[in-house]
Amino acid sequence: MKLTFAGTGSAFCMAADNFQSNMVLEVEQPGSDQPARLLIDCGSDARHSLRNLGHMPNDFDAVYISHLHSDHIGGLEWMAFANYFIFEGHRVKLLAVHELIDPLWEHSLRGGLEISDKGNSCLSSYFDVQSLTPKDGFDWQEMHFDVIPVEHVVTTQNTMMSYALFGHGKNKSFFLTTDAIFNRDAHMPLYRKADIIFQDCELGPRHSGVHAHYEQLVTLPAEIKAKMWLYHYQAYAKPDAVADGFCGFIEPGQSFDLG
Template identity: 40%
Template sequence: MKMTFIGSGAAFTSNNYHSNILIESNDKKLLIDCGSDARFALRDLGYSYKDIDSIYISHIHADHSGGLEWLGFSRKFDTSCTKPYLIAHKNILNNLWEHSLSAGMQTLDTESATLETYFIPQYLDHTRDFQWENINFELVKTVHVKNNHHLVDSYGLFFNANDKKIFLTTDTRMAFDRFLPCYEQSNLIFHDCETQNTPSAVHAHYNELIKLPLNIKNKMWLYHYNSGMLPNAQDDGFLGFVQKGQAFLF
């Protein structure tokens, strides 16, 4: 299995593209999140919409879902393509179509389109896991943003690739107690890490992550960081900051 960060930056990055990830196994390709930069990030690595078999969406912010209109339209009107699978928690998929995608994708000459017009949706519910190429992905609810004090749906992933247990947080605030079982069970952690001077309070900040126990930091890569100079993560016990285009083989 190959896992490539087609981008590694935060939502408003100026040079690293959005933090979306391409997983390849058995000639199949799963895109973990499809942000507004996805078409350019994939192009730079030699890929296009034609290569994406499935997409998982962690939450509906534009840096994680803003490229779906491009991907859906491109594949629908290319007769060589089939519909890709679109995988997410049911609340995310329902909100994604009703409050985002339908505005630009609903109207076609011959029909009033639905999500199923462009994708094969897989609505995940209380089971919160899915199978892709014999890999089981378990959804891990994160603490990212709230709407009037209510936690908005957002999910990271915990999965096993060739006996290596991997925790991918996607976007999250610092939530040590919630994530401790994943931290302890994982062989490798990819963690949201904000690096701007003024914390936003909706992402884990480097100054918080640096306080983690060394045995956790020693297996942690940092990503979704802001533009500008970065701290020396390796000196602080981490594996480092993931670079745009960096690939991991399992």
């Protein structure tokens, strides 16, 4: 099982050598020369970042959506149309918590995808939609994933949740924060339980309050930082994360063997 970061940048990444933070999870399939692939989020630049890895839209069996910001869903229209028109109607399973599915269609995808060559369409015209609940999580390729609500954008009017993943592999477990504020108390049990942590991390002088900032993460216990990799960073000069006790900053295209 291998997890590859198609990009490690923030939503506003414009670096020529980096892309938004979307990931490809691959599992070998007995009797097949092609692995099963799960795309974790499909952002606006996915058509470039995936091509950079040598993947096309029909190379995926499923896509998981953590929340509704464009660096996590902005490539879904491209994936839908490319599979529908170019790759003979190849269907990808779309995995998302129930609360995201209607707004994903109504507020993000309907304008571009509803009217097609065969009349009005809906989300299930392009994807095999699987509605998830945090209570149950989901299984993919004999691997179980816990789906964990994490606070991402908190205001006096509302709170936007993202849905982190805790993957239970055969030999390793991992916690992928997706996009989350720094919440030491809420996340500590997950940090302690995971064998490897993939943590979104802001850099730069401004703390946006919607991601964990490096200056906050560096205060974590040494045993937590020792299994934590950092991603979703902006194009500022990176501090010496290894010297500060982390595994390091993930580079675009970097892969991890998850056993």
